[in-house]
Amino acid sequence: MQTPADTQHQAGSLAEVTSAQRAAEKSGAADAEAKAAFGDFVEKSRDYYAGTFLKIQQARLRLWHMNFAAALGGFIWAALRGNWMLFWVGFVFDMIAAANLGLVYRYSADKADAIVANKEFLIERFSNWTFLHLIAAVGIFIAGRLIIGWLADRIYYRQYSAWRIDSSVNSGVNASRWIIAALVVTLVAPLTLYRSTQDAPSNRDCIKVARAIQAGDEVGFKSRFDCSTISEVPTLMWLKRPPQYTYPKNDDGTRNIVLKESKAKRPVNLNVWLSEVIDQKIDYAKAFYGYIFDGITRWLRTLLNAIEALFVGTPWPVSAGIFLLIAYHFAGPKVAVFTASTMVYLGVFGFWQTAMSTVSIVIASTIICVLVGLPLGVWVGKSRLGSAIVTPILDVMQTIPSFVYLLPAVAFFSIGKPPGILATVIFAMPPMVRLTALGIKQVPESTKEAALAFGANPRQLLTKVELPLATPSIMAGVNQVVMMSLSMAVIAALIGAGGLGFVVVDALGQSEVGRGLLAGIAIALIAMAIDRIIQQANRAEN
Amino acid sequence: MNSNNNYKDTSNPVVQVRDVWKIFGDRADEALTAIRNENLSKAEVLERFEAVIGVQDVSFDVQESEVFCIMGLSGSGKSTLVRHINRLIEPTHGDILIGGVDVGKLNPKELRLLRADRIGMVFQNMALLPHRTVRDNIAFALELRNVDAFTRMQVADKVIETVSLQGYGDRLPADLSGGMQQRVGLARALAADPEILLMDEPFSALDPLIRRGLQDEFLELSAVMGKTTLFITHDLDEAIRMGSRIAIMKDGVIVQIGTPEQIVTEPADDYVADFVQGISRLKLVFAHTVMLDPKAYEQSGGSLHGSEEWPVASSEADLDTLIGLSVNRDTPILIVDDGNRVGVVTKDVLLRGIQGEN
Numbered sequence: 001m002q003t004p005a006d007t008q009h010q011a012g013s014l015a016e017v018t019s020a021q022r023a024a025e026k027s028g029a030a031d032a033e034a035k036a037a038f039g040d041f042v043e044k045s046r047d048y049y050a051g052t053f054l055k056i057q058q059a060r061l062r063l064w065h066m067n068f069a070a071a072l073g074g075f076i077w078a079a080l081r082g083n084w085m086l087f088w089v090g091f092v093f094d095m096i097a098a099a100n101l102g103l104v105y106r107y108s109a110d111k112a113d114a115i116v117a118n119k120e121f122l123i124e125r126f127s128n129w130t131f132l133h134l135i136a137a138v139g140i141f142i143a144g145r146l147i148i149g150w151l152a153d154r155i156y157y158r159q160y161s162a163w164r165i166d167s168s169v170n171s172g173v174n175a176s177r178w179i180i181a182a183l184v185v186t187l188v189a190p191l192t193l194y195r196s197t198q199d200a201p202s203n204r205d206c207i208k209v210a211r212a213i214q215a216g217d218e219v220g221f222k223s224r225f226d227c228s229t230i231s232e233v234p235t236l237m238w239l240k241r242p243p244q245y246t247y248p249k250n251d252d253g254t255r256n257i258v259l260k261e262s263k264a265k266r267p268v269n270l271n272v273w274l275s276e277v278i279d280q281k282i283d284y285a286k287a288f289y290g291y292i293f294d295g296i297t298r299w300l301r302t303l304l305n306a307i308e309a310l311f312v313g314t315p316w317p318v319s320a321g322i323f324l325l326i327a328y329h330f331a332g333p334k335v336a337v338f339t340a341s342t343m344v345y346l347g348v349f350g351f352w353q354t355a356m357s358t359v360s361i362v363i364a365s366t367i368i369c370v371l372v373g374l375p376l377g378v379w380v381g382k383s384r385l386g387s388a389i390v391t392p393i394l395d396v397m398q399t400i401p402s403f404v405y406l407l408p409a410v411a412f413f414s415i416g417k418p419p420g421i422l423a424t425v426i427f428a429m430p431p432m433v434r435l436t437a438l439g440i441k442q443v444p445e446s447t448k449e450a451a452l453a454f455g456a457n458p459r460q461l462l463t464k465v466e467l468p469l470a471t472p473s474i475m476a477g478v479n480q481v482v483m484m485s486l487s488m489a490v491i492a493a494l495i496g497a498g499g500l501g502f503v504v505v506d507a508l509g510q511s512e513v514g515r516g517l518l519a520g521i522a523i524a525l526i527a528m529a530i531d532r533i534i535q536q537a538n539r540a541e542n
Numbered sequence: 543m544n545s546n547n548n549y550k551d552t553s554n555p556v557v558q559v560r561d562v563w564k565i566f567g568d569r570a571d572e573a574l575t576a577i578r579n580e581n582l583s584k585a586e587v588l589e590r591f592e593a594v595i596g597v598q599d600v601s602f603d604v605q606e607s608e609v610f611c612i613m614g615l616s617g618s619g620k621s622t623l624v625r626h627i628n629r630l631i632e633p634t635h636g637d638i639l640i641g642g643v644d645v646g647k648l649n650p651k652e653l654r655l656l657r658a659d660r661i662g663m664v665f666q667n668m669a670l671l672p673h674r675t676v677r678d679n680i681a682f683a684l685e686l687r688n689v690d691a692f693t694r695m696q697v698a699d700k701v702i703e704t705v706s707l708q709g710y711g712d713r714l715p716a717d718l719s720g721g722m723q724q725r726v727g728l729a730r731a732l733a734a735d736p737e738i739l740l741m742d743e744p745f746s747a748l749d750p751l752i753r754r755g756l757q758d759e760f761l762e763l764s765a766v767m768g769k770t771t772l773f774i775t776h777d778l779d780e781a782i783r784m785g786s787r788i789a790i791m792k793d794g795v796i797v798q799i800g801t802p803e804q805i806v807t808e809p810a811d812d813y814v815a816d817f818v819q820g821i822s823r824l825k826l827v828f829a830h831t832v833m834l835d836p837k838a839y840e841q842s843g844g845s846l847h848g849s850e851e852w853p854v855a856s857s858e859a860d861l862d863t864l865i866g867l868s869v870n871r872d873t874p875i876l877i878v879d880d881g882n883r884v885g886v887v888t889k890d891v892l893l894r895g896i897q898g899e900n
Contacts, residue, residue, distance in 0.1 A: 450669035453628055453740075454683040454730070455658025457650075464685070468673045 041160045043172030045069070052153045053160060061153075071149025078148070079181035082170025083159055086151060087181065093144025095192060100137035102196025104130050195230045206231045211266065214238065238267040242277050247287035255287055282411050293412045300418035304364045311356040311363075316347065319356070327529070331536030338532060342525040351500060351522045358489055358499030359526065361417065365424040365485040369432050370478060372425075377436020377477070378462065381470075387437070394430045402427050402488055406495050420489065420497025428484035435477030439470025472538065479534040486527050500526075554642075555603035556738060556770040557610075557627060562600045562636030564622055564794075567593030570634045584793065596622040597633075598794040607768040611785030613775055619794040620774050624740050627772060628661045629653055640738065658687050662731030662769075666743040668723045670715040676726050677702065677711040683734040701729040704763065721752035728760070732767075739771040746776065757783055778817050782806070782826065790814055802826050807898075823861060823898055830857035832895035833877045833885030844874070844886065852876040857884055861895055868892055 034057070035050035042049040055061040070077045075090030111126035163169040170177075201209070206227040212219050228234045244260040268276075286293065311319065320343050328336035346355045379386035405423040413419035443466050451465045467474075493501025500519050507516030565573050565587070573591035576582055587593055597619045604610040614620040625631040626638055629645050638645045640660065648656060662683070670679050678685070680701055681694035689697075702711050705725040715723055724744060731739055744760075745753040757780065764771060775781050781788045782802040789799045790813075798810035806826045809815035840846060853867040857879050864887055867875050875892075877885035887895075 444669070446665060446667050446669045447671065449630060450663070450665055451671075451682070451686075453630060453657055453661075453663040454734075455654040455656075455686050457654055457686075460686055464682075465671060468671070471673075 038160065041163055041171045049153075049156070053157050056154070056157045064150075065153065066146075066149040067152035067156075068149060070152030071145045074145055074148055076178070076181065077152070079177045080173055080175070081156060081159075082172075082174060082177055083156060086148060086155055087184075089151070090144060090148045091184070091188075093140060093147070095189065097137045097141035097144065098189070098193055099196040100133045100140065102193050103133040104137065106197045106199070107133065191229060198226065198230060200230045201226050203232050206234075210235070210238070214267065235269040235271075237270045239270065239273040241265075241268050242273060242280060244276070245280065245284070247283070286412065296422075297413050297418040300364070300421050303367070304360060304417055304421060307364050308357065308360040311360045312353055316352050320347075327533050330540065331533045332540075335529075335532045335536050339529045342529045345525055346522055349518055349522065351503075351519065354498075354500050354503060354519075355522060355526060358486070358501065358523070361421055361424065361489045361492070361497060361499060362482060362485040362530075364421050365428055365489070366478070366481050368421070368425045369429050369481045369485070373429050373432030373477070373481070374436055374474070377433045377474075378440055378467075380433060381437035381440025382466075390433060394433060397426065398430050402491055403494075405488070406492065409492075410495050415496040417497050419495055420492035423492050423495070424485050424488040424497075427488040428481045431480035431484065432477045435473050435480065436470065439473025439477075440466050442473065443469045471541075475534070475538045475541075479531065479538070482530055482534065483527060486523065486530070490523055554606070556606050556641060557604040557772070558637075558639040558642075559600055559602050559623075559626070560637045560639070562597055562623070562626055562638065563595075563634045564597040564619070564626065564631060565593045565595050565634045567591055569593055574634055595794050596631075597626070600636075600794075600796050602789055602796065602799055604770055604772060606770055608786045609764055609771045609773055609784050611773045611775060611781040611788045612791060613778055613781040613785075613788055614791030615776055617793075618791040620776075620791050621742055622794075623791070624742055624772055624774050627738070627740055628657050628663065654686075658683050659734060660736050661738045661740060662734060662736040663740040664724070664727045664731045664742065664744040666746050668715070668720075668727045670723060670726055670730075672715055675712050675714060676707065676718070679715060679726055680729045680733050682730055687734075697733055698729075701733045704732065705729045705759075719752075721748050721756060724748060724756065737770055739769045741771060741773045743774050743776065745780065753780075760784070778821060782821065790817070803828060803831065807831055823896060824865070825860050825862055827861050827895055828857065829855055829859045829864060829875075829877050829885065829887060832861070832891055833857065833887050834891060836883055836886055839874075839886040839888075844888070846883075846886075848873070849876050849883075854878050855887075861892065864892055865896075 031054060034054055035046075038050040038053045039046040052061070052065070052067075055065075067077075070086075073080070074094060075087045078084070078086035078090055107126045107130045111123060111130060114122035114126055159169060159171075163171050201223070209219055209223050209227045213224070241262060244262050246258050246260050247255045248258060249255055314322075323343065324336060324340055327339040343352075346352050376386075376390060380390045381387075405427050406419075409419035409423040409426075413422060447469065448461060448465060451461050456464065489497060489499060490501035490504065493499060493505045496502075500523050503519035504516045504523070507513070507519065563574055565577075567573065569591045570593055573587050573593040573595075576591065577587060577595075582590070584595055587595060600623060602610075612620045612623060622631060626633050627640070627645070629638070629648075633646070640656065645653070645656065671682065674682070677695065677698045681689075681698040684694045684697060699711060702708060705728055707722065707725050707729065710718065710722065710726075715726060718726065724747075727744065731741075745756050748756065761784065773781075773784050775784070782805075785802060787799060787801055788805050790797045790805065790810075792813055798805060798814050800808070803826050805814065806818045806821055806823055809818055834842075834844075836846060852873045853871065853875050855864060855867055855875055855877055857877050859877075864875055868887075868889060874886050874888040876883060877887060
């Protein structure tokens with residue numbers, strides 16, 4: 001290895017050095033020196049590895065160069081040399097090949113059964129499978145060994161480079177590594193091979209086995225073993241079913257809590273138990289705090305009705321004209337033409353009213369998102385506490401798949417447009433908060449300082465300096481909110497939010513691909529038109 | 543008090559800075575006590591309290607209409623110090639009095655009034671609001687005080703004229719060059735007609751020619767308006783050009799306070815001496831500093847014979863003037879104040895004076 005100074009020195013008189021190198025090569029002095037260093041690393045088979053490594057350093061290694069010891073030894077060679085990456089690669093290849101052999105055994109047995117039962121088509125199927133898995137076993141085994149053989153010296157040379165930097169990297173040959181390798185193999189191989197030769201019991205069978213054990217019946221060892229190792233991960237916890245309640249209404253409007261006798265006395269697993277507990281809690285909340293959810297629903301419906309009255313209620317020639325004007329005024333002629341074509345598409349295919357209904361939901365959601373997200377974003381941007389509380393929540397919200405948001409909406413607000421808006425709002429809120437916070441944080445410290453130096457109070461600082469300077473970022477947030485609302489409004493059709501999304505969902509249900517496709521294109525066109533208008537408007541403003 | 547402070551208080555100071563300390567860190571108070579009791583070094587303070595000393599026991603007064611320069615290299619604490627005047631930074635210890643009022647005791651509302659009415663500030667990076675026109679930027683301080691739009695316009699237009707930016711009122715800052723942007727910054731500081739101007743390296747980011755032009759303009763404006771000014775700079779030439787007095791800061795401590803001449807002729811320590819080494823003394827050093835007492839001149843073998851023929855200058859004449867008198871003559875120069883012969887300047891003395899080894 002060379003220090004940077006050496007390299008520089010060489011670069012300075014490259015010709016000289018190469019000629020010197022050639023001379024040295026002839027005499028073999030330089031080679032011998034390099035080989036000695038390689039030898040310290042490899043310990044065994046010094047000559048072979050020193051020669052190979054020298055070729056790698058001199059970029060003279062042939063493309064098809066193979067290490068035959070590694071190809072023959074496979075993962076055992078890798079373990080001996082302490083290269084655990086190659087060990088796993090080799091081991092996984094061999095295991096896959098072995099598992100395929102296991103399958104050959106299993107299907108041969110099945111084939112024998114089929115012959116006994118004299119089922120023609122089964123015999124043919126199992127013969128096919130047996131043959132295919134045999135080919136696979138052999139092919140994967142050979143491919144694995146070839147790959148190991150090809151990789152071996154190249155990867156081993158990297159190990160050598162790492163060892164030069166950090167002498168604790170495995171070097172040489174050490175038989176004690178075989179113990180580790182043997183341990184890994186004994187832990188992994190037998191069970192995996194057993195699994196490949198057996199038909200795994202189904203989930204239902206295993207529940208039966210578990211219940212039988214619970215009841216104290218005699219269960220064979222093989223059933224027990226198979227259910228606890230090669231089927232679903234065994235549920236260790238069996239719990240008493242949680243009590244079920246109902247909440248009937250009295251004449252005076254109060255509610256009673258009545259315990260429902262459950263017929264099933266069997267214990268349940270953790271999943272069933274927790275699901276039932278959650279259902280119970282939601283039922284309780286709906287029964288006793290229903291007025292809160294009803295209030296929110298009513299409020300959302302009022303907002304939506306007002307917006308729908310505007311969009312759906314306005315005759316199409318009027319609203320189309322206004323949209324066109326807006327597009328032209330804020331985003332110029334190109335976008336206006338695009339918007340016009342979108343509207344023509346909607347009109348020609350009879351999507352106008354449906355589209356307006358979707359747009360109403362999007363606008364209602366956007367309004368709520370901005371009203372809630374903007375102050376929240378300012379808080380996150382300005383306060384460390386706000387950032388510490390809100391940011392993790394946003395992170396979680398953005399990782400949850402959008403479908404999941406439908407669950408709480410349906411649980412508390414049943415189905416229809418208001419829960420659709422709610423799910424949409426929750427889904428579309430994070431970018432508003434994030435981008436507002438980002439905009440506020442990006443206001444230069446010096447500008448804020450200047451405003452303070454001229455006597456700005458906190459409110460003036462926010463309204464006259466921070467919010468105006470954050471406007472581009474906030475508008476980007478609004479654009480995101482609109483886009484995400486549109487995509488969620490389509491998904492919310494699953495819970496009865498209607499609009500274009502309903503056409504798609506309905507078409508999906510009835511396998512009417514054409515109708516669904518046309519509605520899908522309508523949604524895409526609307527999204528593009530709105531996106532262009534908002535983006536161009538932002539650009540023009542800055 | 544700083545032992546080097548040889549400036550004599552003559553009138554009521556507008557700004558008084560008393561024993562101000564600023565230590566950054568969560569344990570600033572502990573650190574301050576420890577520094578006072580144990581005389582710790584900066585490194586020790588950092589190690590023991592994770593605190594950084596920004597300003598260390600600084601006291602000075604700024605007189606009315608004075609341009610008081612604070613000169614120091616980056617990290618010397620000069621910007622930190624000036625932010626104490628309008629309490630953008632709270633001192634760890636010490637008081638700042640403006641017109642006799644303790645700034646530290648003001649409530650938030652009074653403090654905002656002080657900032658809006660009585661102190662204007664100019665920043666190195668201008669810190670203009672990019673979304674507002676030049677005029678609206680200039681009227682910003684007035685707007686913060688809820689002055690009506692009409693008055694704001696009128697005041698802003700007047701100040702625009704003062705800084706010769708006529709015709710740019712409706713432009714955005716981004717349309718203006720750096721020098722013009724800084725004029726806007728200055729205009730913004732002047733708009734509320736404050737008594738005190740804080741200028742934090744206002745011209746440092748500008749190229750030399752524009753810097754010089756703005757310096758001259760500011761000097762003219764300053765002479766007319768007579769605003770009390772604290773002028774921060776890292777450039778000694780600028781400090782000498784602008785300042786009626788200069789405070790030299792190093793590592794949070796004021797090393798020396800004095801007039802430009804005092805700084806150049808009597809540097810308090812090697813650090814200041816190093817700084818002033820390359821400075822031309824021609825306009826800074828005056829006859830009274832270099833001249834020989836007539837008696838001493840005679841004792842050293844000189845003769846006052848024929849001195850009636852000698853060129854005459856006052857003791858306030860600078861070296862540049864003396865050189866002008868001295869060329870093409872063999873005689874020394876006679877220094878006369880109020881008709882009395884107060885000194886003699888020979889060519890040797892003059893040359894030594896230029897060299898700086900008087």
